[in-house]
Amino acid sequence: MTKPMRGVFAVPTTPFNEDGTQNIEALTSRVEAVLDAGVEGILCLGATGEALALSDEEREAQIRAIVDTAGDRANLVVGCMAYTPEQMSAHIANAKSWGADAAMITPPFYGGLEPEAAAAALHAAMKDSPLPVMVYNNPHSTGTDLLPEHLAALVDTGRLWSVKETSGAAGRVRELRAELGDDVDVFVGADGIALEGFVQGASGWVAASAWLLPRQCQALWSHAREGDWAAAVELWNDLSGALAQIEDNPAFISLIKQALSRLSIDQGPVRPPLPTADSEALESLLSTISALAKGN
Template identity: 80%
Template sequence: MTNPMRGVFAVPTTPFDEDGEQHLDRLAARVDEVLGTGVEGILCLGATGEALALSDAEREAQIRAIVDAAGGRANIVVGCMAYTPAQMSEHIANAQAWGADAAMITPPFYGGLEPDSATAALHQVMTNSPLPVMVYNNQHSTGTDLLPEHLATLADTGALWSVKETSGAATRIRELRRELGTEVEVFVGADGIALEGFSQGASGWVAASAWLLPQQCQTLWAHARDGRWAEAIELWNGLSDALAQIEDNPAFISLIKQSLSRRGIDQGPVRPPLPTADAESLEGLLATITALEEGL
């Protein structure tokens, strides 16, 4: 299939108020701010958004709020991960009904499936999907590394819009491009290899860091997209320090939320049992961001 959805897709955190409930006004306001930097898409209800801690009603409310806040200015992708194909299909149908443009799915989290079993389950979901689908290769959480030849078996469903690649393998983006051709988009999903992925022909970047630093992430992508590699490398040399501090921290969701809150964009806490980032990590990241902004 051919689909024009490319570029930087920011991954929202879910803001909570003092009572632990979703604060959708804060979420909508941040969507507006992020899209104002030129970011092309929003990918909600992934791990960064604490999707597994949300009820079905909260999922619906969040999707509707993001779609409304975007107002047609960006593509909205919804994480539809679940343990069974039937649950995934239900999530996708709901996402379509609530205004999403595409869905993201993975093999079952912690399922430990062999690739052939995993792709068979995904094939079933995608054959019946009313939305274009991004397949998220997340070996860390699913226990399954979907190689390019495995992902190619999903192309005949007609729904394979893209792959979000986070294995960290140095040449994987290039290998996916060679196997899948130009009809399937390939997104970098690991912030630490964003520039390397762009140099191998990635279609864009699914970035939790773009929720915190949207302008810098968007500018990095634009430089690479337009072949301005000297400018991209210069920006990357400063930005990569901040991205590493986020990506390498087990409490990265809390770290993003606390950083936003300290910068006047209140996000509240993470929901238990997710860990809370320590003060030293937070101060270190904020100092790095300040230095980055002053350098730019």
């Protein structure tokens, strides 16, 4: 780990060339810009992005490129989601060999598992992990809501670094802090409730929106960390409109990519079967970003 793994972690999109191959140059150029804006970490190959559409060779090329670009300026977390504990473990080992600082895993997708069974699968993958692990609680995608007591059952692995919380339960960040104590960090994982999570004591924010709006997202976190809640609320009132437009759109990855491309940061299309955002949503978001830039 290059420094304490807290703060804003931006989630990259995967830029593609016209022939469908990864555009590594566009990726690393954006990493540079995001880090220059003050963002403290990168979380790539996320669970709801294009990671599942990439080959093993593409995954490796992406991670190695980000590691080389970021150096010791930021921590790198790599999504290692899979259906079985054995597959998760293999992904974590790969992430370690590619230079990652930590791994992120979720309960098995579409497993229909009860929380206790999901926690047992995660425990099996984590117990011998060579990297610290972030557990992503995403009931919408996995069908399993890991409550604080289920996550507490993973502490004895010695590898539970953090929880990325996106259940949307109003007091969940506070409940996690109370159950897990100071040895496990809790990150807000849903952009639309970032400020609420900070108020409840979150250690940071895994933010898809920070790939598009890194300076503003970092500023919001900085205000909260410094206890300047008046400034945080003022910025939130300006920023939350753009965050909502991104997060509420099922084609949010395409929306971020198209917005960046319109701002001369070429991203290419999303890789099917991910949906493409419509032009109306794109124009609305660009209008909101333009107004945000004028006000800040």
